[in-house]
Every structure is written in C-alpha cells, then in structure tokens.
Amino acid sequence: MQDDQPILFERRGAVALLTLNRPATRNALDGEAMYAAFESLFEQLNADLSLRAAVLTGAGSAFCSGGDVAKMRDRSGMFAGSPEQIAQNYRNxxxxxxxxxxxxxxxxxxxxxxxxxxxxxxLACMCDIRIASTAARFAESFVKVGIVPGDGGCWLLPRVVGASKAAELALTGDAIDAEEALRIGLVSKVVAPEALLDEAMALANRIAANAPQALRWTKQLLLQARTGTLDEALDAAGRFQGLAHHTADHAEAVAAFFEKRPPRFGQG
Incomplete structure (x- = not known):
C-alpha cells in the first residue's frame, strides 16, 4: 500500500517526485523504514538513466519536523542506550x-x-536547490532541546549560508521564515503555497532538458568541490570533460546549435 511507504515515488517524465509520507509525525526522519527508503530510492534513481532530476517535498503541512521528540523523551529508538550506543544508532x-x-x-x-x-x-540543505512556500519555516534548532546536529548539519549548513550565518542559526536555534531564508541564501525562491510544486517541477524540467550524462557529471563536480582543492577540481573536471566530448549528446548539441534547433538528447 502506498500509504505505508515512508517516501512516495512518482515519475513525471524525466523528473522523479519524492514525497515524505508521514504527515502524522510531520514527516519526522525516524525509523529503519525511512532510512532504507532513502537508500533504495536513490539507488533506483541512479540506475534509471532516463531520469534527469528529482524534487523532494513533504506530505501534509510540514516539509520535515526532524527527529521524533517523543522518542527523545522516552529514550527509545535511536535515542536509546549508552552514549556509545546512541553514537552507533546515529551511524546506523x-x-x-x-x-x-x-x-x-x-x-x-x-x-x-x-x-x-x-x-x-x-535535509533541505542536503538537496542541491531549495524553493520555499511562504508557509515554510526553518530552524537549526538542536540546541533548543539540548543536543547537537547529529546528522551533519554543522557541515551542511555553512556550505549553504556561510560560516557566520550558520553559526548564528545553530547556536541560537532561532526559527526564520521563508523571506529571511531567501535573504540569507538558504532558499533561492519563495512562492505561494499553491504554486510551490509547479515552480519546483518547472525548474526540474528546465534542468532535465539538458544532456543527462553531463547533468550527472556536473552534480558530481559540485559535490567534489565542497571538500576538494582547486587542483582536484580541475583534474576531475578534465576527466569528465574528456568523456563528455565523446558522448552522442555532445555531438547532438553541437549539431543542434549549428542547425538552429533544440537538441534531442538520448542516453549517450
């Protein structure tokens, strides 16, 4: 049953629409089924070369409420056990x-x-691009409940909003609205709630209109640039560029340029 799936998958042309499907818990990131769903779905997306982009959203009124505070109170689930056991629970x-x-x-x-x-x-920071509804709110709120960002937030957030603003958000735990998120670069666009999915899908389709393998290689270069040196980035770019120049999609794009028509990309 779809209702039992922690993440719903819907294919819309070359775009995968993924919806966190736990509205009763405001899409809390909790439990083996949720963790396994991300892994298995992402493996499926990687393997399907006809897919070129993905959109992630939440069912119900929330995008994602984070951890299950009731389980924190009860010291159950991944919050159970000794400090060493909890560290292991987070890793696993x-x-x-x-x-x-x-x-x-x-x-x-x-x-x-x-x-x-x-x-x-x-979770939003793990994505490459963020678009927000005017109803969205954001908070790096771990300190408010006496814990730290155990899912890598102190690595992710500075790479999105810069070190100073990330420190402010993480150390105060303050919530911000969508307009403030736009001002600091946490999101790239704010739209009315009823327009959100259409805007995200329109952007995904603009991305998906490009050569599929070049998109995947560009994504890898963007990820590598987070931690690598300039020399490493140049080496990786050169390797991917050498491959790209030998793809059928590159030949098609060049032909389309000279013939003044839109390119017709395949899987090459």
Whole structure:
C-alpha cells in the first residue's frame, strides 16, 4: 500500500517526485523504514538513466519536523542506550540519509512546503536547490532541546549560508521564515503555497532538458568541490570533460546549435 511507504515515488517524465509520507509525525526522519527508503530510492534513481532530476517535498503541512521528540523523551529508538550506543544508532540510522544524498547522481530540488526543523532543515540543505512556500519555516534548532546536529548539519549548513550565518542559526536555534531564508541564501525562491510544486517541477524540467550524462557529471563536480582543492577540481573536471566530448549528446548539441534547433538528447 502506498500509504505505508515512508517516501512516495512518482515519475513525471524525466523528473522523479519524492514525497515524505508521514504527515502524522510531520514527516519526522525516524525509523529503519525511512532510512532504507532513502537508500533504495536513490539507488533506483541512479540506475534509471532516463531520469534527469528529482524534487523532494513533504506530505501534509510540514516539509520535515526532524527527529521524533517523543522518542527523545522516552529514550527509545535511536535515542536509546549508552552514549556509545546512541553514537552507533546515529551511524546506523539517520546518518545514512546524508550519505545516501552524497551518492545520489541526480540534481535534487527541495520544495519546502512547511516547517523544516532540526534534521528537516538539514535535509533541505542536503538537496542541491531549495524553493520555499511562504508557509515554510526553518530552524537549526538542536540546541533548543539540548543536543547537537547529529546528522551533519554543522557541515551542511555553512556550505549553504556561510560560516557566520550558520553559526548564528545553530547556536541560537532561532526559527526564520521563508523571506529571511531567501535573504540569507538558504532558499533561492519563495512562492505561494499553491504554486510551490509547479515552480519546483518547472525548474526540474528546465534542468532535465539538458544532456543527462553531463547533468550527472556536473552534480558530481559540485559535490567534489565542497571538500576538494582547486587542483582536484580541475583534474576531475578534465576527466569528465574528456568523456563528455565523446558522448552522442555532445555531438547532438553541437549539431543542434549549428542547425538552429533544440537538441534531442538520448542516453549517450
């Protein structure tokens, strides 16, 4: 049953629409089924060369509420056990999500429809591009409940908004609205709630109109640039460029340029 799936998958042409499907918990990132769903879906997206982009959003009123605070209170689930056991729970649990994003070859757009709190804020930062509804709210709120960003937020957030603003958000735990998120560069666009999915899909389709293998290689270069040196980035770019110049898509794009027509990309 679709209702039992933690993440819904819908194919819209060359775009994969992924919807967090736990509205009763405001799409909390909790449980083996959720972690495994990210891994298996992303493997499926990587393997399907006809897919060129993805959109991630949330069912119901929230994008993602982060961790399950009731389980924190009860010291159950991944919050159970000794400090060493909890560290292991994180490695074997929620930390599988940012690692899955690191392996994802497709560009992914977060369509943030509501609250993105704690790990939900970090989830948005794992995506390549973020568009927000005017109803969206963001908070790197871990300190508010006496914990730290255990899912990599202190690595992710500075790469999106810069070190100073990331420190302010992480150390205060303050929530910000969509307009402030736009001002600081956490999101690239804010739209009315009813227009959010259309805007995200329109952007995904503009991305998907390009050569599919070049999109995947460009995504890998963007990921590598987060941690690599300039020399490493240039080496990787040169290797991918050498391959790209020998693809059928590159030949088609050049032919289309001279023939003054839109290119017709395949899988080459």
């Amino acid at each position: 649990g929620i930390q599988r999500i940012p690692r899955a994003f690191q392996r994802l070859q497709l560009p992914v757009i977060a369509a943030v429809n509501g609250a993105a709190i704690g790990a939900g804020n970090d």
